[in-house]
Amino acid sequence: MATATSKQVILRDYVSGFPKESDLEITATAVELKVPANSSSVLVKNLYLSCDPYMRMRMGKPNPATAALAQAYNPGKPVFGFGVSKVIDSGHPDFQKGDLLWGIVGWEEYSVITPTPNLHFKIHHTDVPLSYYTGLLGMPGMTAYAGFYEICTPKKGEYVFVSAASGAVGQLVGQFAKMMGCYVVGSAGSKEKVDLLKNKFGFDDAFNYKEEPDLAAALKRCFPEGIDIYFENVGGKMLDAVLVNMRMNGRIAVCGMISQYNLENPEGVHNLTTIIYNRIRIEGFVVFDYFDRHSKFLDFVLPYIREGKITYVEDVAEGLESGPSALIGLFHGKNVGKQLVAVAPE
Incomplete structure (x- = not known):
């Protein structure tokens, strides 16, 4: 043989x-x-x-x-x-x-x-x-699709923040949000990535979290009226900063927390009372639960790819x-x- x-x-x-x-x-x-x-x-x-x-x-x-x-x-x-x-x-x-x-x-x-x-x-x-x-057409694409549309239930004109926004999932969430008519800001870890978000993926604004001494202030600068939807990829200090900037009835889809995966003692989150006062819904999800909708996802996303309306x-x-x-x-x-x-x- x-x-x-x-x-x-x-x-x-x-x-x-x-x-x-x-x-x-x-x-x-x-x-x-x-x-x-x-x-x-x-x-x-x-x-x-x-x-x-x-x-x-x-x-x-x-x-x-x-x-x-x-x-x-x-x-x-x-x-x-x-x-x-x-x-x-x-x-x-x-x-x-x-x-x-x-x-x-x-x-x-x-x-x-x-x-x-x-x-x-x-x-x-x-x-x-x-x-x-x-x-785009596999697990990360399904993650962006399910997390944004199923968990976040977006509406036109809402304010959307995406962390780790230039990665496999984040770059798609931002583009899906723009297609919905939302205002979108992303964070990333270098000038190159920030430029990519604004100039290639069409984000309305973006910032380098490594250059921001106060993340809560950076988010307040980008979202003076607050955040409706946060697509969470990072966790830790970023989540803490987001919580004090969320609007009433905001939604947070928890996709990942890459800042915590390598820590033997994960960081705490301190601004949890804002969840009560602002009626914030936080929902974790796992993409495996949505794979039965993959054919529906392909029907949705393939025409946009072929028409050049999604960049990856x-x-x-x-x-x-x-x-x-x-x-x-x-x-x-x-x-x-x-x-x-x-x-x-x-």
């Missing part, structure tokens, strides 16, 4: 504090290029891999509080996440050789998967870049060997736009 060498990205051991590139290593293993007879598994060649902040939670020791949605990686085994892949061989009736799919795969050149509904999706639209299925910026690292530095770079703000790894692009 024919075999191939498959490079893999392995987690050396559980991580505490900020992860380092040395926490991950590149190894290689032999893989058979055919699935076993009478198997429902699928052998895929991975084309693109998605770097996402939630992967940090999987690098730590198993946590019962998050195990249902963030299963810990096993030291000595490949890490896994969302990717775009091509079917090499299949025993599954829904996937044939040559099909393209996106979903959960190992960080390796070849993966053997058992397709699962709402975790693996066949790609039918190939007139757009395949890499988009790691971002990717930060592409070439080769599986670049995977560790690309992933770790997320937690230092090194990426500009959606970070992904091109393993073997078509």
Whole structure:
């Protein structure tokens, strides 16, 4: 039986504090290029891999509080996440050789998967870049769509703030909000990213949070009448500053809290009484709960892409060997736009 060498990205051991590139290593293993007879598994060649902040939670020791949605990686085994892949061989009736799919795969050149509904999706639209299925048309796009439209219930003319606004999710939330006729401000961590928000994604305003000594004052400057909707990607001090700037009946969709993932003692939030006085609704959500609406999402977003009405910026690292530095770079703000790894692009 024919075999191939498959490079893999392995987690050396559980991580505490900020992860380092040395926490991950590149190894290689032999893989058979055919699935076993009478198997429902699928052998895929991975084309693109998605770097996402939630992967940090999987690098730590198993946590019962998050195990249902963030299963810990096993030291000595490949890490896994969302990717775009091509079917090499299949025993599954829904996937044939040559099909393209996106979903959960190992960080390796070849993966053997058992397709699962709402975790693996066949790609039918190939007139757009395949890499988009790691971002705009995949998990981050669904996250922006569900969080903004389902959780935030936006109305025309409302005031919207997005943190980590130049990232995979934030850049889309801002554009969705502008399409709704909202006033949109984003925060990011460099002048380059702030310029991107204002000049490429069409945000009404943006600021570099690293240059603001008083985040609450910065938000008051940008939103003198207050914030109706906050799309939360950061947590900690930013959330505290937002709370004192929220308008009556404001909504906060809690997507992520990247500022807290690497802290052994997470920061506290102090302005919680404003939730009562201003009748603020805060709702956390997990995109897996919305994957059954992916086809509806594609019907919504694909026409905008084809008409050039949505802009998406990717930060592409070439080769599986670049995977560790690309992933770790997320937690230092090194990426500009959606970070992904091109393993073997078509």
